[in-house]
Amino acid sequence: MKILVQKFGGTSLATNELRSRVCALVADAKSAGYAPVVVVSAMGRENAAYATDTLLNLVKQVNPEPLPRELDILLACGETICGVLLANQLTAQGMPATFLNGEQAGIVTDGNFGDAHIRCVKPQKIMECLEQGLVAVVAGFQGRSDSGDLTTLGRGGSDTTAAALGVALNAEYIDIYTDVEGVMTADPRIVDNARLLDSINYNEICQLARDGAKVVHPRAIEIAMQKGTPLRIRSTFMDSPGTFVSNQIYNITEPVKIISDRLITGITYTSNVVQIKVQPSNSEPAERTDLVVFRAMAEAGISVDFITVQPSSIMFTVSREKAHRAEILLKELGLAPDMEFNCAKVAVVGAAMTGIPGIMFKVVEALDERDIDILQAGDSYTNIWCLVRQEDMKKAVQALHDKFELGNY
Secondary structure, three states, rough: OOOEEEEEEEHOOOOHHHHHHHHHHHHHHHHOEEEEEEOOOOOOOOOOOHHHHHHHHHOOOOOOOOOOHHHHHHHOHHHHHHHHHHHHHHHOOOOOOEEEOOOOEEEEEEEOOOOOOEEEEEOOHHHHHOOOEEEEEEEEEEEEEOOOOEEEEEOOOOHHHHHHHHHHHHEEEEEEOOOOOOEEOOOOOOOOOOOEEEEEEEHHHHHHHHOOOOOOOOOHHHHHHOOOOEEEHHHHHHHHOOOOEEEEOOOOOOOOOOOOOOOOEEEEEEEEEEEEEEEOOOOOOOOHHHHHHHHHHHHHHOOOOOEEEEOOOOOEEEEHHHHHHHHHHHHHOOOOOOOEEEEEEEEEEEEOOOOOOOOHHEEEHHHHHHOOOEEEEEEEOOOOEEEEHHHHHHHHHHHHHHOOOOOOO
């Protein structure tokens, strides 16, 4: 049995007409000889009746800090409603289907409400459905903890569900359907000449996702990568092969093509971040200032990024939502944080840049040519980050895209 996991995002499922398009894609998969497992998100986006953000805002009206366990039960309703509708719509169109919630699909998680991690998958019920010729429609974003509680997997959790099922079921492919054509060299809303990447490897797309590209959740990539299950990032609304994600970028059955090395894969960004600078305390505390600062952030549940620790200063970034809380905590420690609001992180990503001289020079040159100040910089073996002012973000992304000629084939 050839199994194909198809995951559809909320914008692909918002109306009966859009779900009819999804049904057609499921029919295409069946015609191609696959047994489809369809993973769904909640319908629509914020302000849509059953969207996750709508349900979240509903409970926050009565309690600004909702009970985590009860909140997960509520948020899981969006995927359940959507899955039941789609299963019925598929059946009405001649493709008998059944709906399974996260627990029924065998998604076993830890007990971290709101951001649970999948411990294992027990897909026996899914296999029973497929052996009966049924389309298995599975609620993404949800599972059951070892203690029996319903849990949700955090933002992008339906991608994670699809990847976990694809690995557990030994699927031929995991297809992630979105409202964009595939993975682009940059956000096409910012860069006019951004182009579609036909193929990309796991490391590159994972880095792009972690640096702000929202086409697929990085946790899903990491799960698929563990077994080498290929992914295809595709559009629900266009007949396009999309972007193929695997360990091997090029299909060795195709004629060999002499091409230039692709040093840089894409440019991405994260907006609305705040840079915090802290000078070591002059009071000579019993512990180093960096230990005190990062312990306080950890205990408050504040994620820190873009960390630079020097004898003379400590710099890091937090999300805009957490900045006020971070500032209060640092002042309570007797420190005087310098807060740089309205920042953005832009990233140059490419798995082939390791050991290649001149990449950082081109980054600095590109931003300097557009009079863009670099507030902070860092790198890993696959990317280079630069912190810039929010007002310069779009200009910086375009400048870097142009400098590395990513709009050229």
